[in-house]
Amino acid sequence: MRRFLSRLEKQAPRGLDKQITLLEKEVWKETDCLSCANCCKTMTPTYNKKDLKRISSHFKMTIEEFKKKYLKQERGGDRDWMNKWTPCQFLNLDNNMCSIYEIRPDDCAGFPHLSKKFKDFVHIHKQNVEYCPATYRLVEKMEAVGSRE
Numbered sequence: 001m002r003r004f005l006s007r008l009e010k011q012a013p014r015g016l017d018k019q020i021t022l023l024e025k026e027v028w029k030e031t032d033c034l035s036c037a038n039c040c041k042t043m044t045p046t047y048n049k050k051d052l053k054r055i056s057s058h059f060k061m062t063i064e065e066f067k068k069k070y071l072k073q074e075r076g077g078d079r080d081w082m083n084k085w086t087p088c089q090f091l092n093l094d095n096n097m098c099s100i101y102e103i104r105p106d107d108c109a110g111f112p113h114l115s116k117k118f119k120d121f122v123h124i125h126k127q128n129v130e131y132c133p134a135t136y137r138l139v140e141k142m143e144a145v146g147s148r149e
Contacts, residue, residue: 001129001139004146009122013146017118023141024114031134037096038131041087045107046080047071054103114138 008016033039047055056066067081070089074080083089090100098104112132113121128135 001136001143002126004143005122005126005129005139008142009119012119019145020114020118020138020142023138023145026141027114027134027137030137033134034096036133037087037091038133039108039111040091040096040098042131044083044086044088045105045111046074046078046082047105047107051105051107052081055100055105058100058103 071081112135
């Protein structure tokens with residue numbers, strides 16, 4: 001799947017984003033995130049400034065208190081703020097539900113980023129095929145369509 005995605009990254013066929021939009025609808029009909037929650041169990045979102053403000057306010061904490069209690073800053077790279085631990089501290093492991101779902105980080109709300117412009121997110125999809133059944137199914141469907149053409 002990674003090789004397939006790499007080939008698409010180098011030379012995406014015309015209409016790929018439109019094709020993905022159609023396939024994505026099928027994928028979401030077949031995917032139950034609550035049966036998995038692998039993203040919350042194995043990965044960590046990055047928190048932007050708006051996330052930090054919104055979520056810390058919800059907990060009646062300052063942004064600095066929230067960061068100190070729950071987050072760490074990435075080493076190198078963009079120095080993003082991320083969860084200290086996995087699974088995510090806001091995941092209820094009994095039912096795979098997010099305790100802050102309504103105010104979750106933007107990164108969580110957009111995950112697995114299937115509807116984004118494909119070419120800009122191939123590197124993310126290459127990673128997510130290992131962790132996310134929805135991404136896996138989308139790429140599987142893309143490969144099937146590609147083999148029929």
